[in-house]
Amino acid sequence: MIDGKSTKPQTAAAQAGHHRREGSHIVTAPIETTGAAADAQPEAVLAGADKGRIEGRSLGQIAWARFKRDKVAVAGGIIVILLILLAILSRPIQALFGLDPNAFHQDLIVPDTSLPKGSWGGMSMDHPLGVDPKFGRDIATRVIEGSWVSLVVAFGATVLSNVIGAVMGVIAGYYGGRVDSIISRLMDVFLAFPLLLFAIAISATLQGGAFGLNGLPLHLAVLIFVIGFFNWPYLGRIVRGQTLALREREFVDAARGMGAKGPYILFRELLPNLVGPIIVYSTLLIPTNILFEASLSFLGVGIQPPQASWGGMLREAVTYYQVDPQYMIVPGLAIFITVLAFNLLGDGLRDALDPRSR
Numbered sequence: 001m002i003d004g005k006s007t008k009p010q011t012a013a014a015q016a017g018h019h020r021r022e023g024s025h026i027v028t029a030p031i032e033t034t035g036a037a038a039d040a041q042p043e044a045v046l047a048g049a050d051k052g053r054i055e056g057r058s059l060g061q062i063a064w065a066r067f068k069r070d071k072v073a074v075a076g077g078i079i080v081i082l083l084i085l086l087a088i089l090s091r092p093i094q095a096l097f098g099l100d101p102n103a104f105h106q107d108l109i110v111p112d113t114s115l116p117k118g119s120w121g122g123m124s125m126d127h128p129l130g131v132d133p134k135f136g137r138d139i140a141t142r143v144i145e146g147s148w149v150s151l152v153v154a155f156g157a158t159v160l161s162n163v164i165g166a167v168m169g170v171i172a173g174y175y176g177g178r179v180d181s182i183i184s185r186l187m188d189v190f191l192a193f194p195l196l197l198f199a200i201a202i203s204a205t206l207q208g209g210a211f212g213l214n215g216l217p218l219h220l221a222v223l224i225f226v227i228g229f230f231n232w233p234y235l236g237r238i239v240r241g242q243t244l245a246l247r248e249r250e251f252v253d254a255a256r257g258m259g260a261k262g263p264y265i266l267f268r269e270l271l272p273n274l275v276g277p278i279i280v281y282s283t284l285l286i287p288t289n290i291l292f293e294a295s296l297s298f299l300g301v302g303i304q305p306p307q308a309s310w311g312g313m314l315r316e317a318v319t320y321y322q323v324d325p326q327y328m329i330v331p332g333l334a335i336f337i338t339v340l341a342f343n344l345l346g347d348g349l350r351d352a353l354d355p356r357s358r
Contacts, residue, residue, distance in 0.1 A: 066352040073348020079341035087148035101145040101308045105136030121326030129330050133320045142308040149309045153223045154289040160228030165235030173243025187233035199226045203301035276353040283346035287339035310335050
């Protein structure tokens with residue numbers, strides 16, 4: 001109370017007015033504002049007045065924005081897409097252009113040496129990547145034919161490994177205790193198993209026929225089963241470790257509080273939050289499976305001739321690599337480019353899906 005008059009809250013402009021002394025009191029005279037100054041707004045309001053509404057982004061949009069910034073990973077993804085399209089369209093391409101991966105061209109082979117006529121493995125307009133020794137089969141057509149074989153085995157084995165590994169890992173991580181101990185020891189046994197020797201033994205035993213299958217379908221099924229069934233512990237350990245952290249989160253406690261049972265929490269709450277690590281691991285496991293299939297075919301217990309496969313082509317090229325290196329270089333480059341593209345894509349996805357990455 002000053003001079004019998006009550007004071008009221010004043011604006012910043014009034015408080016910033018000039019002061020004068022009246023007797024023993026100091027009186028503040030507010031500065032009067034007129035016109036544009038009276039309607040002035042804070043700078044924050046003015047700065048955003050002409051801007052559009054700010055919209056939030058989902059986790060998928062954030063991950064896609066991160067992934068697009070990684071040019072190397074984008075290049076790897078483009079190559080992967082092209083390889084998948086090539087594998088899917090390999091048979092239609094052969095039918096469209098009248099190509100046959102098993103057609104012999106003995107007129108392109110030198111009888112005395114069994115080597116292709118001409119330089120660079122017989123490269124020509126009709127055979128841009130040359131022909132193979134002894135038979136004169138078109139290498140480009142056989143590489144295209146072998147692409148779908150490698151990708152079918154790699155994708156099939158990866159799906160089988162992911163299904164088993166994700167289920168076993170999430171069960172071990174969620175329930176813990178004796179269940180976790182049993183599954184963890186089972187993982188250790190599978191990891192210590194001599195997979196290559198076992199794959200050679202099974203593949204060699206089932207060459208004739210089994211389970212009502214024979215020929216190429218049997219070879220594909222055996223490779224998918226052997227590679228996929230014995231590789232699941234790698235993903236299982238990753239999923240188990242992630243589940244140990246997720247099971248203590250609030251959304252799991254809320255599901256338990258609402259009466260949700262174990263299977264519901266496992267498959268409706270935990271597994272959807274593990275999609276990111278599973279996708280990343282899959283893109284890194286596919287090239288490993290491609291190399292494994294090529295190794296088995298190279299050793300003669302994988303895909304059998306005359307069916308074209310990249311590993312089988314390398315096995316046939318061993319005899320001629322000193323005099324006809326072209327026959328080894330082409331399938332070797334096909335494997336190298338495919339594995340490199342999947343690895344680059346996997347690294348990019350790992351960085352994009354990791355919320356801690358910058």
